[in-house]
Amino acid sequence: MQRVCFQLQVRADRLAEYRQRHQAVWPDMLRALAETGWHNYSLFLRDDGLLIGYFETPSLELAQQRMARTEVNTRWQDEMAPFFEGLDGTTPDQGFDRLTEIFHLEDQLAQGTDDAEVV
Template identity: 65%
Template sequence: MMRYCFRLQVRPGRLAEYTERHRAVWPDMLAALREAGWRNYSLFVDTDGLLIGYVEADSLADAQAAMAATEVNARWQAEMAEFFTGIDGRPADQGLRLLTEVFHLDDQLDQET
């Protein structure tokens, strides 16, 4: 399983609503994410709207493609698009900017044994 970290930017003034919408994500969206292979998925946000996401998947590209094929994701992305800057009209899950992992504790500890 691969680890992926990404960032997005929530529009100024929309952070409270964005956060509130994630308190109760639609059950069919949650099920679709799980079925598409998204694991250990978390979102973190700073007060300036910087959003950091973390997800594990066998292949992020495959997990994204599986989600893109679902009707629930189309509805969710249509509703979420207005919250983000810098995604150039793409769905947020396709406009994310991947970050490079530079350290992982378990990986280095495993190398010692």
């Protein structure tokens, strides 16, 4: 399972509405996300508009392709795009900046790092 973390920048003048929109995401959008491989999905928003997203998926490429084929995603991306800075014509679900994972507790524990120094 891939762990995907990404960032986007929400426009300062749209922060309140962006928060409100995510209090009750359309039920068909929620189902589409789950059915196309976006699992354990969370969004975190800083007061200056920095948005951090995290989800797990068997394949990021496949999850994005499957979502792109849904009608609800087309509507959602069209409505959400104006909330973001710097997308340059791409949709938020395709234009995010992916962050590189550098540490995962369970992976290191599974590698048997019992001899690691505890500080």
